Amino acid sequence: MIDLGTKTLETERLILRRFESDDIEELFYNGYITDEVMAENLSWSPCKTIDEQAKIINSWIEQYEKKDFYKWLIETKDTHELIGGIDVCNLYKRKNYGEIGYCIWSKYWNKGYATEAIRRVIEYLLIDCDFHLVEAHHAGYNPASGRVMEKAGMKKDGELRERRLDKKTGVYTPQIYYSILKNEL
Numbered sequence: 001m002i003d004l005g006t007k008t009l010e011t012e013r014l015i016l017r018r019f020e021s022d023d024i025e026e027l028f029y030n031g032y033i034t035d036e037v038m039a040e041n042l043s044w045s046p047c048k049t050i051d052e053q054a055k056i057i058n059s060w061i062e063q064y065e066k067k068d069f070y071k072w073l074i075e076t077k078d079t080h081e082l083i084g085g086i087d088v089c090n091l092y093k094r095k096n097y098g099e100i101g102y103c104i105w106s107k108y109w110n111k112g113y114a115t116e117a118i119r120r121v122i123e124y125l126l127i128d129c130d131f132h133l134v135e136a137h138h139a140g141y142n143p144a145s146g147r148v149m150e151k152a153g154m155k156k157d158g159e160l161r162e163r164r165l166d167k168k169t170g171v172y173t174p175q176i177y178y179s180i181l182k183n184e185l
Contacts, residue, residue, distance in 0.1 A: 140173035
């Protein structure tokens, strides 16, 4: 594993870049951490105030000094709209792999942005950073996320029963795991 940190990455339609303090206000008012619809599928709750969000984003910005910190803001190339984020949420250095997490604001769903961003991050982690494997998982009540992972080239590994509480229904649902190996690119 070669720790290269959060470098700017590009795709046909997207720029994946570091969060900056200048982004805080736009991110708050346009929904990055406040999008209630998107948050239904996430393990964290949306921020209620801009100060709460600023504290979180500034902590991320400080972490960029570390070469083993991987967190991108997703921006469209044509309009420079901020549409979501993707990161390595768990890094397993001894085992040479990482787990990615991602979110796209709900108004940008069904446009292929998540798949495009994930593919690029997978390529960066497996090729440039020499990870052996990249994994991701989603809650059973969010099968659309699994379809995104499959479109990005990941394969379903299995599911763990009743690992996630559905915030809307109060019912426990499985966590479904996907991964891609370096030799599967």
